[in-house]
Amino acid sequence: MTSSSVSTPRVALVTGTSSGIGAAVVKHFCELGHQVLAVDFNPAGKAIAEQAGAAFFEADLTDPDACRAAVADAVKRFGGVDILVNNAGIQHVASIETFPEEKWRQIMDLMLTAPFLLTQAAWPHMREKGWGRIVNVASIHAQVASPGKAAYIIAKHGMIGLTKTAALEGGEQGITANAVCPAYVKTPLVDNQIADQAKLHGMDEQEVIEKVMLKEAAIKRLIEPEEVAQLVAYLASDAAGAVTGSSFNIDLGWTAH
Template structure:
């Protein structure tokens, strides 16, 4: 199976691991990330295409899909992974940060889904994997923008799955707990500042306290699940949430 895969936020962390995993499986990968990211290096290493993109801009979402189609042809696989974090109480949460988070983490996945949808419909095959979070299912304080966007992505996933079923398009959401990424390292520092505790205490008392398995998830583990969801073995799976919760939701 040699498909065209578009991965957002693919310059580092989960997105990079996903792009590398899909390329290793034989897919032609479009790496989308900010212009000042390591996206070009990632694309060169895997033989893919780097498209510098600010997903907060609606026209950039359209241009990203157009560039992917022009270079490789119709997009068969879409992995909506791009995101960022802001840690603040609701009263102190800046309105412009809220708008940017919703734009990148919810509006952009909707727009990219909309733009790749016609080709997937025409070929009667498509795979859309949304990288959510355990915060698609649970809330935590000081993360209102992130959690609102991740909850919204779950609704988008389920609705798109219902509409895509007749056309062979599956849409699923992966909900990991804390993954060892640069974003999580930033979260640790932000949480330490907000809660006035040490970074080690953040990991032990905030991140891993609810978990049965006391470790961070590796990006490669998420990438392996993405590859499975894009494989023939997962053709019956759609509208589902695949928890990588370290036992968090078992309580």
């Protein structure tokens, strides 16, 4: 999946872009010639976006108005939205019994409601052109569950439902929707989980990596963000026009058991 996957420069809106997968997607899209709006609540994301050649829009996507404003900004700058990559996410590790309600609501608002609202706002622009690509960065936890991550797992499972519904509604309008489901990727989100997982499981941090994060993996390493970005770029390309409603596991063999 190289630059040959893209035949026409497009307008892409990517969320959660200040680090990790989102930053890698922005960089790769810019290298492919797309016009990119990087959206993140962290103002530090502006420098990262501009270094890659993208525009930046600061937004807290737990606010519905901010979701609509992000799409409106892409339309104002570039004339529309052709590609939407819903990537923004957070994590909180706690048992169901102790999970804080405010964290539950924040995760649902950011990781399930925001992708729906962004899709809804971008849809008319894709429909008008008869071409659109929606790529939802889910997780292998959209396919399987682990203890201590109820809100994250439920939101990611819901994202698969959104993906399938968008695929069915968009098929006749030239809009595809697919999900990417990585296992543990070398990102700050994963780094920040290690201490929490260690506390939850009564392990040291190295044990968490070996016995929790990589336990089910056939390939014993973390995934590089750029590897996920390559798959996202393919699904956002002209070459993937017949691919929709699918979930692509990039999971080091986790689900091969």
